[in-house]
Amino acid sequence: MKLAVVGTGLIGGAVARAARARGAADAIYGVEPNSEHAAMALEGGVVDEIVDSVPADADLIALCCPSDRVAEWAVALADHAGAVFDVGSVKAPIVGEVRSAMNGQFPARFVPSHPIAGSEKTGPAHAPLDLFSDRAVVLTPEPDTELDAVEAVRTFWKRLGGQVIQLDAHEHDRILAVTSHLPHYLAYAFMLQVSENDISLSGGGFSDFTRIAAANPEMWWRIFKMNRTALLDELSGFEANMAQLKKALEDDDDSLGMALLRKAASKRSKL
Amino acid sequence: MKLAVVGTGLIGGAVARAARARGAADAIYGVEPNSEHAAMALEGGVVDEIVDSVPADADLIALCCPSDRVAEWAVALADHAGAVFDVGSVKAPIVGEVRSAMNGQFPARFVPSHPIAGSEKTGPAHAPLDLFSDRAVVLTPEPDTELDAVEAVRTFWKRLGGQVIQLDAHEHDRILAVTSHLPHYLAYAFMLQVSENDISLSGGGFSDFTRIAAANPEMWWRIFKMNRTALLDELSGFEANMAQLKKALEDDDDSLGMALLRKAASKRSKL
Numbered sequence: 001m002k003l004a005v006v007g008t009g010l011i012g013g014a015v016a017r018a019a020r021a022r023g024a025a026d027a028i029y030g031v032e033p034n035s036e037h038a039a040m041a042l043e044g045g046v047v048d049e050i051v052d053s054v055p056a057d058a059d060l061i062a063l064c065c066p067s068d069r070v071a072e073w074a075v076a077l078a079d080h081a082g083a084v085f086d087v088g089s090v091k092a093p094i095v096g097e098v099r100s101a102m103n104g105q106f107p108a109r110f111v112p113s114h115p116i117a118g119s120e121k122t123g124p125a126h127a128p129l130d131l132f133s134d135r136a137v138v139l140t141p142e143p144d145t146e147l148d149a150v151e152a153v154r155t156f157w158k159r160l161g162g163q164v165i166q167l168d169a170h171e172h173d174r175i176l177a178v179t180s181h182l183p184h185y186l187a188y189a190f191m192l193q194v195s196e197n198d199i200s201l202s203g204g205g206f207s208d209f210t211r212i213a214a215a216n217p218e219m220w221w222r223i224f225k226m227n228r229t230a231l232l233d234e235l236s237g238f239e240a241n242m243a244q245l246k247k248a249l250e251d252d253d254d255s256l257g258m259a260l261l262r263k264a265a266s267k268r269s270k271l
Numbered sequence: 272m273k274l275a276v277v278g279t280g281l282i283g284g285a286v287a288r289a290a291r292a293r294g295a296a297d298a299i300y301g302v303e304p305n306s307e308h309a310a311m312a313l314e315g316g317v318v319d320e321i322v323d324s325v326p327a328d329a330d331l332i333a334l335c336c337p338s339d340r341v342a343e344w345a346v347a348l349a350d351h352a353g354a355v356f357d358v359g360s361v362k363a364p365i366v367g368e369v370r371s372a373m374n375g376q377f378p379a380r381f382v383p384s385h386p387i388a389g390s391e392k393t394g395p396a397h398a399p400l401d402l403f404s405d406r407a408v409v410l411t412p413e414p415d416t417e418l419d420a421v422e423a424v425r426t427f428w429k430r431l432g433g434q435v436i437q438l439d440a441h442e443h444d445r446i447l448a449v450t451s452h453l454p455h456y457l458a459y460a461f462m463l464q465v466s467e468n469d470i471s472l473s474g475g476g477f478s479d480f481t482r483i484a485a486a487n488p489e490m491w492w493r494i495f496k497m498n499r500t501a502l503l504d505e506l507s508g509f510e511a512n513m514a515q516l517k518k519a520l521e522d523d524d525d526s527l528g529m530a531l532l533r534k535a536a537s538k539r540s541k542l
Contacts, residue, residue, distance in 0.1 A: 116472055117475070118474065118475075118476070120476075136472055175472045178465055178466075179465065179469055179470065179472055179473040179474075179477050180474065180477060182461070183476060183480040185516065186457060186461065186480075187480060187535075188532050188536070189509065189513040189516050190453070190454065190457065190509060190512075190535075191535035191539050192512040192516075192531060193449060193508050194449055194450065194538065195449075198446045198449055198450050199538070199541075199542060200407065201387055201447065201450055202387065202451070203387040203407075203451065204388070204389075205389070205391075205451060205482070206451060208479040208480070208482050208483070209454040209458060209479070209480055209483060210539050210542070211479050211539075212476040212480060213536060213538075214539040214540045214542075215476075217529055217535075218532075220532060221525065221529050221532050224520055225520070225523070225525075228520055232517070232520065235517065238460065238461060238464045241463040241464050242460040242506075244463075245456065245460050246503070246506065249495055249496070249502070249503065250503070254496075257495070257496075258488055258489060258492050260459065260463060261459050261489075262488045263462075263463060264460070264461075264484050265462070265484060265487075265488045267465065267484075268458075268481050268482075268484040268485040271478065271485075
């Protein structure tokens, strides 16, 4: 099994490392325009070889480049014999961009995918060894995706320890808007509100609550834009919940305030 | 050194455990109306003895009861020879309540204090062994607090590993409103927005961001109410930052959007 990883940053590096550690690939090619990341991935043994383009004999091709570059790679690899998947945080816009570039067609062997795992760090040097163990991995194949390509990608993620589920691309984007994109949005907005002096009086709660605000700003701004509609929808819902809690506080309404906090705490405690 | 702990829940239990482990107390009394907590604290060796009221020979008295019960204890102990301190998350309202009950006077040996450490769990069984190591502990003595009482409380927290600083009570409340109370408020409001089905597609970012929403709802509603003015002030500031980020997203303003995220990420990365 020959694996090609396009983009050997943190996620690409983690895909390569997990594939090697779990015997899911015999050889690993890396395609990486950032020469520093390329050298690190090669020297660290993350990949076996850095190549300029995806070799014809790759069985599986992991597109681990930024989300807004996935579509052009998927289109460029439309005739490749290997199964192709990406790791992007937003799915419907990628599908739409690919279809638009191919006049409504879709590459038969491209399986949009998203492992729900990551880090606020970047680069192959920070790629964890076993990032996908027991993590959900969502596949959003299109009706015209070939079943054996879906199976190849599903088998690969399962070998990396992932719990693979299949969803419609829009449903994926709606769910991730609230479970991932909105928390990042709120953590960034919250950090704008805190002065550096005040941070010295913060504890473990603050540290955990804000950890995701240290994530790559350029990457997250792209994700927010790609999933703008779903994110703004969830933001409206959040604003309504925030306003209800604010009203309880302003009106000194213990019954409503405690009911809201109890409901929230009860949901979180089940996690 | 005889220590009396009023309220042997999670924080009271942690104060007792750290005092014993670090040799800061020779004997530890517990005052605990909750018979289950009292039995757990005694059987677990957290305290040496459960007593009905604070013994006259206690050198140091830690008020670890809920924030809205601190004032009545401080007033009741106004003539006790020991130094008294609390651990409440809000300081100015406690000071105000005490003064109001004492016609403007303040107990000479009461040192309002707040260790910036905690847990979303409750009860002495969950009390960590060394909760205060390297954590900030704020003292907010009043102008009429006796200096040797302040020194006794400062020395105690330092022996528990705390980094003690002294602040005006209102300044403490303003800072904690943004570093602790607002994050809890937002985490609760956010959890109201998430459906239990969607949580299955969440990762480590979600888990960290929402951890504090599992904290005790009754306790946190009390804290929100006690620090209502400062919390609502910080909430207004947060809403303005959130609106600015929303405008950047709606207007597709990459320059503003990325500038905001970079500013937020840069502040968080310094932590």
